[in-house]
Amino acid sequence: MKVNGCDCTIVIKTVNHEFDVPYSEETIREAVSVLQEEAAIEGDGICKAIVKKSGVTGCVVTPLTLMTAPLLLYLAFGSAGKPFFVSETRNIFNSRLNLLPLEDTDTFDLIQDRTVNSEKLAVSSERKLYECCRIKSFELRIERDQALKLKLDVCGDRPASAYFYIDDVERERGERFKGDCVDYWINGKENHFIYGITLSVKKEGGTKTEIWIRRELQCGNDLLENIDEFVITVRLLCDKYEFRNYGIFRITLKNLVLISDETYINSADTVIDPLRYYVSGSVSADVFTSNNEVIQ
Secondary structure: OOOOOEEEEEEEEEOOOOEEEEOOOOOEEEEEEEEEOOOOOOOOOOOOEEEEEEEEEHHHHHHHHOOOOHHHHHHHHOOOOOOOOOOOOOOHHHHEEEEEOOOOOOEEEEEEEEEOOOOOOOOOOEEEEEEEEEEEEEEEEEEEEOOOOEEEEEEEOOOEHHHHHOOOOOOOOEEEOHHHHHHHEOEEEEOOOOEEEEEEOOOOOOOEEEEEEEEOOOOOOOOEEEEEEEEEEEEEOOOOOOOOOEEEEEEEEEEEEEEEEOOEEEEOOOEEEEEEEEEOOEEEEEEEEOOOOOOO
């Protein structure tokens, strides 16, 4: 991806992992605060403002792949127990993570690499390291015929520092989860009229979860105002994976309450518009099943 004429790469760095994150948008930048000195009450006085660097802000929007999904969802949600990974073996796909959207989650580092390479400009590279980052909110976006995307809103208190290591991180080009390989179950019954969802979790001052459900509005087939359980199961449909063991994650939402209907009907054709729900109950996720569990 290019940002302001630069080839940009984002790398997530944890204690055990360091890998490139494929992404479609990147607005990571240094956060600044302004110290302002007001003019004196009498006389002409001078107003001054001093810009102070105060950490990192912005977001990364990335498609979920088979390799990145376990760690990215873990960083987004958080978990009471740490996941178990075996690096560079297929055992990584056997791990099971029980995730909850927690406000206080593990920290990670971000490496931002921007390279300028054009006919008019000489090749130059700028690498910055943002340490001890956290996820303050995130969105999971699912839509038919599109790759599943995770938006991570990043925050951190430490200012950026130069990152002098020149080793290249291998680009992640793994298989991406698609919106047409998703099952939606509402109160124990599968729903075939949902076009996609946006799950939004804010984690400042306590977690708050909302979900926008885009459905095909048809006569006599609208969703309930109160949903006891909404289960979203996403899978990779590839012959080379054992269906029940690899390439699956599932999100379970309890006690959804309708906030608003954003549908505007002015068409004779099928309408696809969202319903907005507040999740008043629990939110949990299972990333890739174990050998002993069955997902139908």
